[in-house]
Amino acid sequence: GQNIDQPTEMTATEGAIVQINCTYQTSGFNGLFWYQQHAGEAPTFLSYNVLDGLEEKGRFSSFLSRSKGYSYLLLKELQMKDSASYLCAVRLYNNNDMRFGAGTRLTVKP
C-alpha cells in the first residue's frame, strides 16, 4: 500500500509563517506535489519537487528529502485567503499516477 501522512488541521495567524509536513512511504517515487484546495472547490497545483532541496515560489516554498521520505510546504506572510486544505501527493512512476494524502486543513486567523 501507499502511505502519505500529513497533520489533519493547523491554525496560524495572519502575517505569520506556517510549515505543513508530509511523510510518505510509497512503492515508487517520481516527484512530490503540493495542491491547495479551498472548500467546495477543486485542488489546484502549488509546487513540485523531484530532487532534494528547497523550491521557492513567491510566498510558498516546498522542501524534499527523498532519503527521509519527507516534504514540507512553507507558507510565509500568511493571508486570510490562504485558509484552505493543502494536499501532499506523490507521483509513483513516470506516468502521472499520483496518490494523495488526506490533506491538512489550515485556518488563518486575524
Add this chain to the structure above:
Amino acid sequence: DAGVIQSPRHEVTEMGQEVTLRCKPISGHDYLFWYRQTMMRGLELLIYFNNNVPIDDSGMPEDRFSAKMPNASFSTLKIQPSEPRDSAVYFCASSFQTGGTDTQYFGPGTRLTVL
C-alpha cells in the same frame, strides 16, 4: 482553454438508481483520472486512462462502478446501482505526460448525494 469540464455539478438520486458522471479533459492531454473525495477517506484514485485505455482500475470500489473513455475528449463514470455510501465529490483530472513538472488539472467536481 476551458479547463476540465464535468457534468453534472450536483446530482441527487435515490438508492438503487443508476448515476452517470461525465468528464471532458483538456484538449491534448493523454491521461485522464477519476477520483472520489470524502471527509473520511480524502482523495482516492478510482481509475485512470492513458490514450483512452484503462491502465489501473484497482481503486474502483466494486463492480457497481464502471468507467469508459470512448474517445480522447470524453469519459464517463457510472454507478449502478447507487448506494448512500457512494455519496461524495467525484473529480475528473487530466494531464499531459512529459515526466517533469506536468501536473494534473482538476475539474470542478460532481457532488453526488444518494438518499
